[in-house]
Amino acid sequence: MNILLLLIPLSLLFLAGAVWVFFWAVNHDQFDDLETPALLPLDDLDRRDRPPE
Amino acid sequence: MSASSSCWHCGETLTGGVLIHARVAGVARSMCCQGCRAAAEWIEQLGLADYYALRTAPAQRPATESDHAAHDAWGGADNARHVIRDLGNGRRESLLLVDGVRCTACVWLIERSLGTVPGVLSVQVNAVAQRARVTWRESEVTLPRILQALSRTGYRALPLDARGLDDLRRRESRDALKRLLVAGFGTMQAMMYATAIYLGAAETLDTSTRELLRWLGLMVATPVVLYSARPFFAGAWRSLAARRVGMDVPVALAIAAVYAASLIEAVRGTGEVYFDSVSMFVFFLLAGRYLEMRARHRARDLTDALARLTPPFADRQRGDRIQRVGIHELQVGDVVRVAEGGIVPADGVLLTERCRVDEALLTGESAPQSKRRDDPLIAGSVLEDGPVLVRVERVGADTALAGIAALVGRAHAERPRLQIAGELAAARFVARVLVLTALTAAAWGVIDPARAFSAAVAVLVISCPCAFALAVPAALTRALGALARRGVLVVKPDAIQALAECTHVLFDKTGTLTEASLSLADVQTFVSNTDALRLAATLARQSRHPVARAIAAADPGIPDAAVTDVATHAGLGVSATIDGRALRLGRGDFALGGKPLAREYDDAVLLADDDGPIAAFRVNERLRADAGATIDALRAQGVTALISSGDAYLKVAAVAARLNVGTWRARALPADKLAWVAELRAAGARVLAVGDGVNDAPVLAGADVSIALAEGAELTQASSDIVLTGGRLDAIAAARDIARQTLAIVRQNQRWALIYNLSAVPLAALGFVPPWLAALGMSLSSLGVILNALRIGRGDEMPRGARQVQTPATSPRTAVA
Numbered sequence: 012m013n014i015l016l017l018l019i020p021l022s023l024l025f026l027a028g029a030v031w032v033f034f035w036a037v038n039h040d041q042f043d044d045l046e047t048p049a050l051l052p053l054d055d056l057d058r059r060d061r062p063p064e
Numbered sequence: 065m066s067a068s069s070s071c072w073h074c075g076e077t078l079t080g081g082v083l084i085h086a087r088v089a090g091v092a093r094s095m096c097c098q099g100c101r102a103a104a105e106w107i108e109q110l111g112l113a114d115y116y117a118l119r120t121a122p123a124q125r126p127a128t129e130s131d132h133a134a135h136d137a138w139g140g141a142d143n144a145r146h147v148i149r150d151l152g153n154g155r156r157e158s159l160l161l162v163d164g165v166r167c168t169a170c171v172w173l174i175e176r177s178l179g180t181v182p183g184v185l186s187v188q189v190n191a192v193a194q195r196a197r198v199t200w201r202e203s204e205v206t207l208p209r210i211l212q213a214l215s216r217t218g219y220r221a222l223p224l225d226a227r228g229l230d231d232l233r234r235r236e237s238r239d240a241l242k243r244l245l246v247a248g249f250g251t252m253q254a255m256m257y258a259t260a261i262y263l264g265a266a267e268t269l270d271t272s273t274r275e276l277l278r279w280l281g282l283m284v285a286t287p288v289v290l291y292s293a294r295p296f297f298a299g300a301w302r303s304l305a306a307r308r309v310g311m312d313v314p315v316a317l318a319i320a321a322v323y324a325a326s327l328i329e330a331v332r333g334t335g336e337v338y339f340d341s342v343s344m345f346v347f348f349l350l351a352g353r354y355l356e357m358r359a360r361h362r363a364r365d366l367t368d369a370l371a372r373l374t375p376p377f378a379d380r381q382r383g384d385r386i387q388r389v390g391i392h393e394l395q396v397g398d399v400v401r402v403a404e405g406g407i408v409p410a411d412g413v414l415l416t417e418r419c420r421v422d423e424a425l426l427t428g429e430s431a432p433q434s435k436r437r438d439d440p441l442i443a444g445s446v447l448e449d450g451p452v453l454v455r456v457e458r459v460g461a462d463t464a465l466a467g468i469a470a471l472v473g474r475a476h477a478e479r480p481r482l483q484i485a486g487e488l489a490a491a492r493f494v495a496r497v498l499v500l501t502a503l504t505a506a507a508w509g510v511i512d513p514a515r516a517f518s519a520a521v522a523v524l525v526i527s528c529p530c531a532f533a534l535a536v537p538a539a540l541t542r543a544l545g546a547l548a549r550r551g552v553l554v555v556k557p558d559a560i561q562a563l564a565e566c567t568h569v570l571f572d573k574t575g576t577l578t579e580a581s582l583s584l585a586d587v588q589t590f591v592s593n594t595d596a597l598r599l600a601a602t603l604a605r606q607s608r609h610p611v612a613r614a615i616a617a618a619d620p621g622i623p624d625a626a627v628t629d630v631a632t633h634a635g636l637g638v639s640a641t642i643d644g645r646a647l648r649l650g651r652g653d654f655a656l657g658g659k660p661l662a663r664e665y666d667d668a669v670l671l672a673d674d675d676g677p678i679a680a681f682r683v684n685e686r687l688r689a690d691a692g693a694t695i696d697a698l699r700a701q702g703v704t705a706l707i708s709s710g711d712a713y714l715k716v717a718a719v720a721a722r723l724n725v726g727t728w729r730a731r732a733l734p735a736d737k738l739a740w741v742a743e744l745r746a747a748g749a750r751v752l753a754v755g756d757g758v759n760d761a762p763v764l765a766g767a768d769v770s771i772a773l774a775e776g777a778e779l780t781q782a783s784s785d786i787v788l789t790g791g792r793l794d795a796i797a798a799a800r801d802i803a804r805q806t807l808a809i810v811r812q813n814q815r816w817a818l819i820y821n822l823s824a825v826p827l828a829a830l831g832f833v834p835p836w837l838a839a840l841g842m843s844l845s846s847l848g849v850i851l852n853a854l855r856i857g858r859g860d861e862m863p864r865g866a867r868q869v870q871t872p873a874t875s876p877r878t879a880v881a
Contacts, residue, residue, distance in 0.1 A: 015273070019280060026249055026284075033245050037238050044190040 107173070107217060147223035148207060155185065157199045158207060160221040162189070162214065170219070177217050181205060196221070233361060240354050243292040247347040250288035251340065255839075257281045258340035262836035278330045281339035288343045289323045292350060314494030315533075318524055319346060321501075325521045335518045336835040341525045341842060348530035348846045356483065356537040378409035381453065391459075398456045402447050408454060410443045411463045416452035420630065421445045434630055482561055482810065486536035489814065490529045497527040497825070504829045515831055522828040526838040530846045531817035536810055538853035543806040546857025551792055552799045559785035562769035564803035566752040568744055569698055569796070570737070570763070573709035573719055574611065575756035576773060577793070578685040584618040585684040588668075596679035598622060600671045603638045603649040606630050611669060612638065614683045615649075636733070637669075647673050651712070651731070667712040685715075687722065690794040695723050697797035701804075703752075706744075708737045708763075737763040754796065771796060802857045809856055813849045820845045 036042065085092045086104040093104065149157045162174065171189040174196060178187045183204025188197045198210060207223065214221045257277045264274065296319060299312030319342060326337040379401045380389050386401055391409050394400065399415065402408055408421065418436050422445060435441060441454055443463040458464075501523045508516035544554055554560060571577050589596045601619035604612040622642060630640040637650010648654060648671070652661040655670035656677060668680040695705045707728035709716045716730035729740060741763060744751050753767035764770035764784045772784035788795055824841050827833050833841075 015276075019276075022253070023280075023283075026253060030246060030249060034242060037241055040188070042238070042241055043234065044188070 107177075151199065154202045155199055156202050156207075157197065158210075159224045160196045160198060160211075160214070161224050162194055162196050163220040163222070173217055174214065174219060178210065178213060181210060181213050184210065195224075237357065237361065240350070240357055243295070244347070244350045244354050247288050247292035247343060247350050250284045250292070251343040251347045253284040254281050254288075254340040254343045257284070258337075258836070258839065261337075262834075275333060278333070278337050278339075281337055282327065282330050285323065285326070285339035285343050288346050289319060293319050293346045295353070296346075296349070314491060314498060315349065315529065317498060318494060318529070322521060322524055325517065325524075336521070338521060338525050338835060338839070341835075341839045344839070344843055344846075345530060348843075349533050352530070352534040352537045355541040358541065379403075394456055394459050396456055396459060400454050400456060401451055402454055403451045404447060404449055406447050406451075408441045408443055408445050408447060410454075410456045411458040412441050412443075412454040412456045414439050414441055414452060415455055419452045420448040422448055433632075481558055483536050483540065486532065486810070486814070490532035493527075493532055493821070494529045497524065497529070500527075500825065500829065507829075508831070519829065519831045522831070522833050522835065522838055523825060525835070526824045526828040526833055526841055527821055530842070531820065531849045532814065534846055534849045534853075535813035535817060538850050539806050539810045539813065539856060542853045542856045543802055546802055547799055549857075550795045550798055550802075551788060552795050553787045554785070555787060556785045559769050560803045560806055562750065562785070563752065563800055564807045566703065566750045566769060566800070568704045568706060568749045569752045569754060570706045570708055570741060570744075570767065571695075572737075572753075572755040572763070573707055573711055573716060574609070574685065576754055577691045577707065577719060577723070578687055583684060584614050584681060586682040587679060588681075589679040590677045591679075596671060599642060599647060600649055600669075600679065600681060602627060602642060603640050603647060603671070606638045606640065607632055611683050612649075615669065615681055645673050647671065647678075651710075667714040687719065688793055690792060692723055694793040694797050695725060697794065698800070699724075701797065701800060703800070704749075706740075708732045708740055710734075734763060738766045741766045752800075754793075805856050809852055813852055816848060816852070817845060 085094060086108075087093070088104055088108055147158055151157050174189050175187045178184050178196075178198065181200075183201045185199045185201060186197075189195070190197075196214075200210065211221050211223075257280050261269070261274060261277050261281075264277075293316075296312050296316045300316035303313050322338050322342045322345070326339050326342065329335040329337050377388050378391055378394055379386050380394065381399045381401050394410055400409060400412070414435050414437055416437065418434065420434055421441060422433075440457070443458075501520050504523050505516050505520035508519045540560065543560055547554055587597055597615075597619045598621055601616050602621035604615035605621055606612075626642055628641045629646075630638070632638050633650070633654065636654040637648060639646070639648045641647070648657070650669060652665050652668065652670045655672040657672075657674075659676075661670075665677075665680050668682050670680055671678045698705055704727070705723070705725050707716060707720050707723075707725050709719075709728070709730055710732055711730060713730040716728050720726075720728040729736070732740070741751050741753065745768070750769075751767045753763050753770045754773075755764055755770070756773045764772060769786070770784040771786045771788055773788050786799070820841070824833070828838065
């Protein structure tokens with residue numbers, strides 16, 4: 012059972028990482044528009060010359 | 065009409081003799097105006113001609129000269145201050161409301177064409193909200209240049225208030241998402257530790273590991289309670305401060321009680337901990353709120369469209385100087401100059417001798433209204449001839465337009481009755497559970513004080529208000545989404561309930577059961593006057609009625625300057641004086657001024673002067689392809705279909721016979737239609753009114769629930785309950801099916817939650833329920849509610865092919881191929 016002492020802190024670390032990544036994504040507009048990106052793949056054209064982001 | 069008689073770019077019907085062509089992808093295409101030609105050629109030059117293959121609806125007509133003048137005005141520091149946000153490092157950001165974003169092709173085109181403008185750093189287009197967020201480098205490009213680039217592609221853009229950039233709404237949805245996620249992660253972890261404890265209870269779990277798992281549970285549940293559940297505590301505090309008891313008070317109490325109990329047990333190391341249950345409780349409740357919030361925001365996007373009805377600038381006249389000022393700078397008493405085709409910026413009084421204004425956006429009134437000196441003008445109406453001077457009487461929030469927008473906004477902000485009823489049920493339930501918990505504790509206190517605490521907590525945990533709280537929002541959100549996919553936009557959420565309960569459907573005929581665009585089929589003249597069509601077209605131009613538009617399209621007519629005393633008579637026709645001759649165009653009895661009329665002309669539009677009839681016009685109208693199927697489907701659902709039309713008896717009778725509709729009324733004025741609706745409602749019927757918005761506003765407003773076709777006037781759409789965006793009538797029957805299913809599922813959900821609680825809570829009170837069973841029961845009951853809601857609108861998706869074929873043909877400005 013001693014392995015728990017390593018694995019549990021590790022899982023908590025992962026958890027903190029996941030929350031941090033998600034907060035970053037929310038704060039960087041990734042969840043502001045959930046509809047439009049779903050439509051975009053419908054045009055299967057070459058998108059190499061997309062506007063610079 | 066063939067496809068070549070409409071503009072390749074915007075779909076406008078080509079009426080003039082001069083044809084303008086542009087080469088798109090190597091093929092010459094007809095264009096309606098130089099603006100469209102320029103737009104098409106520019107799109108071609110950028111190598112973006114694929115846009116025409118991608119789009120599913122025709123483009124907007126490109127901007128005019130006056131729009132370009134308006135763009136330049138945004139360059140002024142004073143005007144720009146409100147709409148531009150400084151991001152530092154010379155970077156600027158603006159939020160644009162883009163008119164005419166209709167499909168993915170539009171998103172693609174806007175992103176690409178703006179992306180080629182040097183200095184533009186990023187473009188994000190939200191097709192659903194019709195907004196574009198643009199950032200650019202101030203040293204290389206300016207806002208007016210960006211607006212011009214957009215208008216060259218045919219999109220009119222209005223910069224929104226910069227405060228909208230990090231507005232309340234965006235913060236609200238981001239906060240909600242973060243809280244939901246923290247609760248979700250916390251729940252998963254807490255469950256894992258709890259499962260280990262539950263399983264270990266049967267086996268041998270040594271005390272120290274057990275202790276460790278309890279403390280870990282506390283660790284992950286604490287952020288959930290302190291961060292994620294904060295809205296419940298805040299809401300409860302607000303309710304208590306206002307001396308009310310809302311839904312939040314019992315929920316907050318339950319969360320606090322379970323968490324505190326578990327905390328005490330964890331510290332004492334004796335009884336059971338419920339960290340998993342409290343986390344799950346918070347997570348499910350937050351999920352319900354999040355779903356509800358998204359549905360609310362979606363509806364709000366529609367009302368924001370009203371913002372584009374008022375212009376951002378006005379030309380203020382002081383002495384003999386005219387100065388362009390922002391609309392917010394106008395004051396009562398100012399004199400503004402409005403150019404021809406311009407929009408009246410504020411409510412005011414006409415100072416010029418006379419003018420004609422189009423108030424269709426506001427009133428749904430189909431034709432331009434004649435105004436004389438001292439007549440009131442309403443902000444948002446479009447000036448047909450000009451320029452005129454207007455003295456400002458009311459500005460900003462006091463204008464009639466702002467009043468209407470506020471009214472519509474309030475209707476959207478209102479939560480659906482269904483939702484409120486659901487919340488009340490949940491609040492009552494939680495209050496009862498709290499009483500029951502206290503009773504349980506008291507009873508066990510007498511019988512066996514050692515078990516009092518754990519039994520009371522078990523009652524609190526196993527009773528699940530989440531199932532109640534999720535029952536309505538989960539079903540409503542799912543229903544709104546399923547309807548939107550079928551081209552049915554629900555503007556007022558209450559409409560779902562009303563739609564499901566309606567017993568009669570009242571259809572308008574012209575433009576609703578029949579196609580929106582008509583063509584002139586036959587002209588019969590009674591006097592040897594070859595000008596009949598020209599005169600008729602001139603009069604018809606004054607009206608937006610589909611029949612009038614068909615006549616107007618047949619001939620360019622006479623310049624407006626020669627036309628005086630124009631008046632339109634709703635449901636009857638148009639009258640005007642041309643070269644001193646009083647002419648009337650419209651229904652036979654109206655045109656002839658009440659004189660008797662040969663029966664064979666009952667179905668024709670007559671042009672007459674005081675001497676008698678001049679000519680008779682007949683238009684051919686075609687039934688929409690899906691009209692018959694729609695009425696059959698509604699009949700199969702047990703709904704009575706009715707037709708009410710302002711058209712002639714013969715024509716309405718013919719349509720009614722083809723559609724098998726037994727009850728219809730012809731020659732009905734808007735007031736007659738409204739009276740019929742009132743009559744039906746008095747007899748106990750629930751009436752659904754379906755119209756195209758032109759002349760139908762009173763009927764749509766008078767019915768229990770209304771559906772407007774997207775071709776109609778914008779404000780009529782905004783004030784109707786449901787808008788059909790796809791132009792498919794058969795979506796009505798499908799929508800009613802979904803609405804009925806939604807109500808059924810809401811009821812099932814509530815019944816299920818009640819049955820679960822009635823059976824589980826007594827067992828918990830008697831002390832028979834171990835903590836793992838309480839957690840399992842709670843999550844399963846909530847999951848059942850959500851899975852049940854997901855059944856709404858499944859299995860009968862519209863075939864994709866059918867939708868694609870239909871969309872271009874029924875969009876407002878496309879000729880029928």
